Amino acid sequence: MSDWDRRRVPFKFQLSDLTLFSLEITLQMRAESLVDNIEAVASPGVPGDALLEGSEGFVVRGMPVCGPLEVLTRVGGYLRYVPQQYQHCHIDLRQTFEEYQKKFSSKTRSTVNRKVKKFADHCGGALNWRLYKEPEQMREYFQLARQVSKLTYQERLLDAGLPDSEEFLREAERWAAAGRVRAYILFDGARPVSYLYCPVTDGVLSYSYVGYDPEYMDKSVGLVLQWMAVQQLFEEGKFLYFDFTEGSSDHKRLFSTHQRHCANVYFVRRGLRNAAILYAHAAMDRFSAWSGAVLTRYGLKSRLKRVLRFSQ
Template identity: 55%
Template sequence: MTAWSVREVPLKYQLSDWSLFSISLSLQCRSVSLFGESPVSTPEPPSLDELAEGSQGFMVRALPIVDELPQISERNGYICYIPLQYEHCYIDLTLTFDDYQKKFSSKTRSTINRKIKKYAEHCGGKIHWKTFKEPEQIREFFDLARQVSKLTYQERLLDAGIPESESYVRQAESLAAENRVRAFILFDGDRPISYLYCPVEQGVLIYAYLGYDPEYMKLSVGIVLQWLALEVLFADNCFKAFDFTEGQSDHKRLFATHHTRRANVILVKASLHNRVIIYSHFFMNQFSHWLGATLNKLGLRAKIRKLIRFRL
């Protein structure tokens, strides 16, 4: 089992797709790796005497679960809060690429091939893209990826672009020296337009950052780069899986070969202060989901999201 590490965990308060503010809790945290633990039916809270000094509780990310769990409950002196439950998607890279392609219907394979062909035609017949895995290549990758990331709504709206800190780049260089990084850039001529960055943990590639220039949305460049990268990763024949990590999206479901049920679990001391934070976050999430569903029903959510992407 991964050891606990104490850190500040932000709970983000947002309405639908728009972040408002966040409140942090000091928690002892760990993450469960892709093949780390068996599913549980109920998260078991540690005893209160396991709390480190200054810690308000525990957080387990990507805990495998048997079935849907109640979002909020109290027991053994803890509030058990589960803000996220999801189908965890991954790709089995021990397959051959030919066998992997068989998981797609003929219609889906045709659609993917058509997108790749369309982008190749846009590029004059040949797609320009590059793999980065050597330590001396990593800084170039981040320089190119940052050019794209600053254009994305993830960075401008959600502060979720690819990191630009010197410490992160140096960490990536160290991983590359151990053959623990694969990164990719898709170009239009010499212009970088999409990036994919994947560190490696215990033989598993982690889907850490994917981004693309919003001007190229209609050319499906995220799908194009993902497919090209997977061809290389299957050919490498040295990784166990490609882990899409937490959250759900059509992109992840399209490419995944397997799905497991996972949850992010927060267990905090049942104090008045913590109750206010947890229950307010819970009710804000409930309202946010209702607002998103209402905007979808009215046909407004996609229009507002698109407006924000291109105007911010």
């Protein structure tokens, strides 16, 4: 495979959810797809493709690996950097919704159904959620979803909210015209409270942008919308997988049918600037993990994360 996308890749220096600054290296990137059925590797090697002009190396996201990898290793003329290793979660949509529900214990099904009913009762007895998939619906979708996104910690702290640009909207309209967008919003009356935006590639829906109004955190609106979206996708029966992409969380593990150990693997040409960025980034990650462990030990981590995420 040689479908590389060259871009300036940011290395964000973070303490928990707080981004202090970022530095960039130009790399050529690709992400492994669920439909490719890539075999797990024990020790990833440098890709055999040629470097594009201006590129300092490669990054492969979602690479299946056999087990934990060293964070920083020299591989020939490159530094192999593995900042993220995680259980890659996805839902196999090639079944019925009734079959999917059997993966949950009776207790979990009861909990999910109770939360859905609780929010429906809050809304007057019925859920108000909408699917957006047509190009003429995209502008309305983004206007509504952006109302929620600007409130989320993903946007305020991580610069990872739903993009607010005409260029991104036009791209969404093109994808929708090709049948390659499924986007959802959950409402409380006329107020949007949660959104989920999923582009589609080769029959795989990507969990690309998601967020909820922090005022509704105790009402589990993210879980409610996810449940309704998954049910709709099973009923539609057009897609292969729902890919929760990078990282793992209780939410992703709850809804997934399969998990696989994966890593984001960088191969960066050895040099003073590149090495300084990678080693400093790895050190910051270690410090963030250490400080998080200390805060957890004293019962302060969850309180601090809540302040960072939901303070205005």
